[in-house]
Every structure is written in structure tokens, then in C-alpha cells.
Amino acid sequence: MAIKPVIEMNKVSKIYGGKTENQVFALNDVSFTMQEGEFIGIMGASGSGKTTLLNVVSTLDHPTEGTVAIAGTDITRMKARELSDFRAQRLGFIFQEFNLLDNLTVYENVALPLSLQDLPVHQIMDRVGKVLEQLGIAELADKYPATISGGQRQRTAAARAIVHEPALLLGDEPTGSLDTKNAVGLLEQMKRLNEQQQISILMVTHDAFSASYCSRILFIQDGRLVQELYRLGSREAFYKQILNVLGDYGAAAAEAAAKELSAVEDRG
Template structure:
């Protein structure tokens, strides 16, 4: 029912691309006024970049008196518009808690999180829904797409809940599907898709609303290496071509090497940060491995 011939697809794609670019242009520059850089923390700020995400000394404490676990212990960092950042850390380092707090699925104990200039730590439930709908895109490890909907409908869902007119939905789905090379699979149901295809559908759904920030939680975790590579290349493309700001949580050095910057977390604190700069992916990968093995070694010393 959503059959498009190649020609239509191409024209739709071009329209969609134009529209996406137009929409991206329309995103207003985020004001940084009033935001303070936390002293003592090195922050990478590319020239002319705007912080889309600004975390300010966030803490997350579980448990009650006497039995306290500090999952996040004063984390501060910025992610600027158009950046592609990975957060790495061992199991239990707090990286998933951090992502849950940023995505407003969990609440911080103290500190502030600003997304597109808005403090999300004191939003109410309804505003949080709107925030997730309008400003965030999600990609999870277990490709959370609805099994009852076709790939097309799963992608369109992100727009229908924003009450976007259906003509625009059609154009934008066609465009984003073309970007992610899933045009052929749009009519299929999730059970007919491979893991990689499912993740790319999830990526399409995350990106189609032009969110301020795309959050990916171990997106390659459940994929074989070939699919993982394809997905990471898709992310790279989304970042470069559609200027998507992506924050990816992973413990996979290979996945992290695709990003521009890697933040390492240990025991709820930022341990260090690597910036790729002009290095090749291979060189960057080696540097990441060094930090990871250092972290592992340090742990071994403790043990």
C-alpha cells in the first residue's frame, strides 16, 4: 500500500531532503547565557558550536540512608550541535543511568540537565512527554519498534503523535528511509526484518522528527559485526549529512571509534575524554583501546 516507484521515491527524497535541511536551518541557536562552565572539567567546544546538551554537576543516588549507591557523582559535560559523542564505561559505571537521566526516563537527585537550552530536571510529566517527543530521538539495544506496525508505520508514528500532516509524513519517511537504505523494507513487519534492519528503522524513527539530540543505548549490542558496521556507518551519515547530534552509550570500542569524541565514565564520574580530531578511525580506535585497557588495568590493580 505504500508502494512508490523509483521515480516518485527520488522526487520525494529530494523534497524531503530539502525540507529536512530547511527545518534544520530553522532550529534556533540555543542561548548559552546563564550557563556556567563547571571549573576543573575540560570541555571540548568546537568553534561556533552550540551546546545542545549541557549537563551540570548531576548526581543520582539510589537507596536510602545507610545504604547509598552513587550511580552518578557530579557529572558535567556539553554536547554541541552536530556533534557525535560516545559515552564509554564498564558495566555498572553509570553510563546507562546517565542516559536515562538525559532522556528524562529517570530523574536526577541533584544537578541540572539542559537540552536545547531548557532545564529538563524540573519539567512536569506532561512537559516531559512533549520534551521526549519533540527534542529527543531514541535508539535502544533491543530495537524497540512496535511489532504490530509495519516499518513504515513505526517511522511515521514519531510524526503522527506530533500531529504532523500526512502529506509531510509521507515525504519525510521516504526521505529518511532513502538515507538509511531501508526503502525496500518499509512495507514489512518487524518479524520479517533482520536485526540490523530493525535498528535502522529505529534510527529512522529517532531521526525523523529532527530532534535536538539522538540518544542511542548500546545500539549495536544485539547485532552481528556486519550489521553493526552498517548501522554505525548509517549513524555517521546521519551525523554528517543530516547534521544529527548523536549521543551514544556503548561499551564497544569499535562502535565508539566511529564517533568524534568519547567520554569515559568510571564509578559515576567522568574519567577522561578523547577527541578524534583529524585522526583516522583506526588511530582513534587504538587510542580508545589504550584508555579502555588502562581502565581495566587500574581495576586489576584495585583487585
């Protein structure tokens, strides 16, 4: 199978504020390509632009400049309705919070992406059953989200994100509100989905441990991609590598901030 690009981002910028105002570059000339079957993590400090990047990829936000193509489709030229359909058919989401609709049961939540596409009932039941089984939440099917644990909720969210076999699975701090045990559980699930079913995953995280499950990490700072890290060896080694990079950036950032502060004080 020839490897195709899932995401092609070309010189994408996202600028907040008008021409006369103070312009803020949430994204500044970002370009990267993600191949099918990759598991990419995006890391950066708060306010570095990683969520904006994810929103642009997930078609929820429009870039000010540049083009974004997902699975060969240029999403920057699509209309709102087409974008909605595109999201429904080609993308899967796992968010940190408010993942599930609390007025639907686990089963109904997972079935939602399929039933929204008006698939025949037997097909829906088939697929939902399989996915619930796969993620080990089949016995929770008739429960409401409010009555299950956080980890179970995130697994339900994962089930919903992959039930329609999307081209790309997007995660926004998926382990952010989970304890270690549940976080590991979810990450293992995602790894399995990636390795066994060749599902491409793009995940935003600030947690080095979560990031160590990825095959590649993009570091973003002040709206720019500043570094790339490929996983070559074991996950543990990769984890250390990530921590080092973060440490460097942390130190550099702290230094820069201190300099700026002292400059202000000098002036004062």
C-alpha cells in the first residue's frame, strides 16, 4: 500500500486582531505533512498555538493564510455545510472534557456518528457492538455518561471517535482529566488502534508521558513549529528525549522571560 499524506499544511497562519490593532499570530507560517498511519503529538506551552493548530486541522477554525488538505481534500475552500459533512465522515474527535452527550446512553453516544449518516440499523448495531467490545465497554451500553467513571467515559469517547472509521483521529488533551491508570489505558487503546488498524492520530498534549506514545512529536512555540522529534527506540527512551527538549525550551523560555522582566525593571 502506497503511503499517502493525511494532512498537508502549507504555510498556514492564523492572525487575531485587525490590521490597525495589535496583531497576534496564533499560528505563524506553519507547514507540515502527516502520512497515513502516523501517530503525531503536538506539544507546546499554554498559549503556544497548539489548540489553534488542532482547530484548523479539525475544520473548526479557518486559517487566515495558507492551505490545509486532509486526505487529499482542500478544507480551506469548503463551505460550512461541506465542512460539517467532512467532519462527520472523515474525522473522529476525543476531547479533554464535555466529550459525551449526557442525555444519551453510552450505546447511543457511540452510535451517533453512524446514525447521523443515516446508515441502516443492522449495520449500525453491527459496528457499534464491535467497537464497544474492542474498547471493553460493552457492558456499559445502557448506562448514561453521568453514572460511569472518567476512564470509562474517555473510552466511550474513543469508541465514538473511531466507530465510523475516520481518516483521521484528533485528540485534544485526551488524557487531560484522567488519572494515570486510566490515562495509560486510553493511550494503550490509541496505540493499538494506530498499530493494528492503521488509524492516523493527531493529538495535542502538554504531557510528556502521553506524548511518548506517539511516533513523532511537533513542538510549537509562539505559533511556530520549532522542532520535530522522531521516535526511534523504546518508548521509555523517547520519553526522556521529550523531557530533555521540553527542559531546554523551559530553560530558554524562562531565561527570555527573566531578561524581559529585568529590562522592564531597568526602565522602571
